[in-house]
Amino acid sequence: MSSKRILIVDDEDSIRFGVHAFLESQGYRVFEADSCQKAKELFLASTPDAAVIDYRLHDGTALDLLRAFKQVDPSVPLIVLTAYGTIELAVEAVKEGAEQFLTKPIELPVLHAILKRLFANQRLQRQQRAVATRESRERVDPFAGQSAAIEKLAAQAIKICGTSSPVLILGETGSGKSQLAKWLHRNGPRAEEPFVDLNCAGLSHDFLEAELFGHEKGAFTGAVVAKCGLLEVADGGTVFLDEIGDMDMRVQSKLLKALEEKRFRRLGAVREREIDIALIAATHKDLAEEVGKGTFRSDLYFRISAIPLLVPALRDRIEDIPVLASTLLAQIPASRGRQLDLSDEAMGTLCSYAWPGNIRELRNVLERATLLCEHDRIMPHDLRFNLMPGGTLASPDTNLTLEEVERQHIERVLAEEEGRVAQAALRLAVPRSTLYLKIKSYGIKTS
């Protein structure tokens, strides 16, 4: 049952009562005013979700109230009623901000339908605002920092961001390829059109094909309704295919055809559909090598690799870590309200790590640190690394205490041994009981 609040303003008692009783029976909470003065007071006091206002009142007109209400809260929809259903009054009321105009006698079901539609629109607008706010908050500058590597990438990206040719983004996992793809879309001529992304890794041939090209009803078992593919959804905009190196070979040839002919067919369809998309593909793989191995089509490789952009690994832009770390730290919800910062020693530790998981790993490490950190400054002992293969410290951090070095080393070995204490003790050349004691005293989690 709806608990929306409706304010009715009319100086005819019978109309107020009738509308009141009807709306209440539909689950609304209703407030009544019989004059402009009372309506203004009630609008402030009852904070309605919508107001239904008679055009002529004994101490003014609906226009006075429209102005007053819109000043207080422009998002509240207003419906104006009149016995004088002339087009002039309607135009005037709409100009003053009325969402809808209804002539008397009021058809109550129509009023109910209008309210429902207005609230649905309101909800949609709120959702759109929420998405826009989230998107602008999540908008990332892919060129944060001043290293030569990132400046070179920025210069190349600026040069090509208006191109309609496919772009191939290369770079290690977590280095920011998706962020660069979004930036290229936002800053290109298709910015107002859709940006649709799909990660091809681990997707079966059938699933990937249906996702990309869509299907007609009955195209295969389970296709109970027709479905629009991502290429269609993105028409006019950009399709970002992440991990294209993992795309099934049969889908590769269909994609190539669609790119070359600018048309494709849904699965099970007779009719071809035209598409106009910009393609951005990304991979952490060496596609030329994949072509050599026979797992990636050479013709598709040549089609998509004309404009390659290489996102540098984080370890090749160490000087950007301070600015990236501060940006990421400010975005972490757990740090909100605490104004956490990084001690120089912790920053030193971050700058001396090899970052096999790149910026994604940096974000994870900082997220963990915000949870562990008991004060307002993150210290080296708050930093726990992802311990991926190759993630060893690039050079020992001389700011660490012996205990911190020991703790980090134990954690790394344990992670490599997937928590098996006996194996880790063997590798560390200490009795198992000693390792248990150290695990306990450092508060290391072994799961």
Ligand SMILES: Nc1ncnc2c1ncn2[C@@H]1O[C@H](COP(=O)(O)OP(=O)(O)OP(=O)(O)O)[C@@H](O)[C@H]1O
């Ligand atoms: N310049 C940046 N500033 C802040 N955060 C960034 C930046 N670049 C990437 N990130 C963050 O790092 C994480 C990984 O980025 P992204 O997904 O773009 O990497 P990727 O190279 O596409 O990874 P994958 O290879 O796994 O697809 C994301 O959480 C992203 O928000």
